[in-house]
Amino acid sequence: MLDLLLRSANLPDGRGPIDIAVKDGRIVKISSGIKADANIVIDSTDRLVAPPFVDPHFHMDATLSIGQPRLNESGTLLEGIALWGELKPLLTSEAVMDRALRYCDLAVTQGLLSIRSHVDVSTTPMVCVEALLEVKKRVSSYIDLQLVAFPQDGLYRAAGAEKNLIRALDMGVDVVGGIPHFERTMEDGARSVKRLCQIAADRDLPVDLHCDESDDPMSRHIETLAAETTRLGLGGRVVASHATAMHSYDNYYATKLTPLIAESGMHVVPNPLINITLQGRSDTYPRRRGLSRIPELLAVGVNVAFGQDCTMDPWYSLGSADMLEVAHMGIHAVPMTSRAAMAWAFDSVTLGGAAAMGLPDPTLREGGPASMVVLQARDRIEAIRLRATRLAVIREGRVLSQAPPRRAVLSLKGRPSTLDPADYAPPIERSSQPNQERT
Ligand code: FE2
Numbered sequence: 001m002l003d004l005l006l007r008s009a010n011l012p013d014g015r016g017p018i019d020i021a022v023k024d025g026r027i028v029k030i031s032s033g034i035k036a037d038a039n040i041v042i043d044s045t046d047r048l049v050a051p052p053f054v055d056p057h058f059h060m061d062a063t064l065s066i067g068q069p070r071l072n073e074s075g076t077l078l079e080g081i082a083l084w085g086e087l088k089p090l091l092t093s094e095a096v097m098d099r100a101l102r103y104c105d106l107a108v109t110q111g112l113l114s115i116r117s118h119v120d121v122s123t124t125p126m127v128c129v130e131a132l133l134e135v136k137k138r139v140s141s142y143i144d145l146q147l148v149a150f151p152q153d154g155l156y157r158a159a160g161a162e163k164n165l166i167r168a169l170d171m172g173v174d175v176v177g178g179i180p181h182f183e184r185t186m187e188d189g190a191r192s193v194k195r196l197c198q199i200a201a202d203r204d205l206p207v208d209l210h211c212d213e214s215d216d217p218m219s220r221h222i223e224t225l226a227a228e229t230t231r232l233g234l235g236g237r238v239v240a241s242h243a244t245a246m247h248s249y250d251n252y253y254a255t256k257l258t259p260l261i262a263e264s265g266m267h268v269v270p271n272p273l274i275n276i277t278l279q280g281r282s283d284t285y286p287r288r289r290g291l292s293r294i295p296e297l298l299a300v301g302v303n304v305a306f307g308q309d310c311t312m313d314p315w316y317s318l319g320s321a322d323m324l325e326v327a328h329m330g331i332h333a334v335p336m337t338s339r340a341a342m343a344w345a346f347d348s349v350t351l352g353g354a355a356a357m358g359l360p361d362p363t364l365r366e367g368g369p370a371s372m373v374v375l376q377a378r379d380r381i382e383a384i385r386l387r388a389t390r391l392a393v394i395r396e397g398r399v400l401s402q403a404p405p406r407r408a409v410l411s412l413k414g415r416p417s418t419l420d421p422a423d424y425a426p427p428i429e430r431s432s433q434p435n436q437e438r439t
Helices: 077-090 093-109 127-139 161-171 186-203 221-232 251-264 272-278 294-299 323-333 339-356 380-386
Strands: 002-009 018-023 026-031 038-043 048-050 053-058 112-120 144-150 175-178 207-211 238-242 267-269 372-375 390-395 398-402
Touching: 002 048, 002 372, 048 380, 053 238, 053 267, 053 323, 053 339, 093 112, 093 127, 093 390, 093 398, 112 127, 112 207, 112 339, 127 144, 127 161, 144 161, 161 175, 161 186, 175 186, 186 207, 186 221, 207 221, 221 238, 221 251, 251 294, 267 339, 272 323, 323 339, 323 380, 339 380
Parallel strands: 002 038, 053 112, 112 144, 144 175, 175 207, 207 238, 238 267
Antiparallel strands: 002 018, 018 026, 048 372, 372 390, 390 398
């Protein structure tokens, strides 16, 4: 007797309809027409079944704090920073935990089961670190939560920041963070990158820096980060987050830079929702977009994974823990609307995010963990187009969340009586070959 059987699913690689059999938290068989009984059977006809979503860049200590102590009326980065500064002295461990746990509930309903969150280490006492370490423990059976020690006000710009960062790592925070473009000088920024990479190398930890989240074409700390990653052999353990200044680099410099990033083996995590709103704010017209050079990075073999960054916090009033919304914005903002590129965008918020977080490859396969999401869409592109309803969210064979299909009831003479959003799409393309064409 199986624990769970998903009937007639479509897989992200185009296979389907196919059955997925689950026993003791693992996928035991993926095959057509499996003949076995199961405690739970989910009819997945015309549904995409994919690995759970991954958000490799988030700020859980600030999430859902919108309106505290006041709203960001201008929607700008500067007012957001000022607001967070006003909120920090008012934070309590209980309030941070409550918001974070509520966010994790929301994340589960969205099939988002792996999150890397930066945590501000500059509060005294370390309210956010204590709260999120406790949250990490509490959600560990259903969410992989990694924490990044983030010196929000700069490693050298803020007094005592390195001491706080080290303390947070001693307390159990998983990843070394930083913000070189926020240091007082370019030299201090480069020095902070070198120091942070050395701390990570000494402790055998990953690195994830807010790197060049700026419109300044001279903000080139990603170059130092790539060089230090190569020098110290940190390879796949390093992430450059945001990296928005790449849009402002001149083309010649960019063609020098991207192979160095590829050579280092580091990952790049752009955050299209927030950065399309925050960057280019001092421009008149034309206005720059706030993203890295994603097609160019992909072309030289860099793993690029979209992150969400913010949901209803001092910097961003919107967001809903929906990584399909993130992929949707990324596709538009880059732009990258070839069929292959849109399919890649789906993989970016599942497989790409997992690689950036250093997690095992979550591709659904026999013998692998039975962690997956059943989506009200037939393929990856349709899932992004519809920001598809998460019909079932499954972690190691356990159904964590279920939602009814989105279906409208129509009262129009001579027209269908109900409407599934997928009804209006042309037939699924089963021949799509992922990752061959990028843009
Ligand atoms: Fe961020």
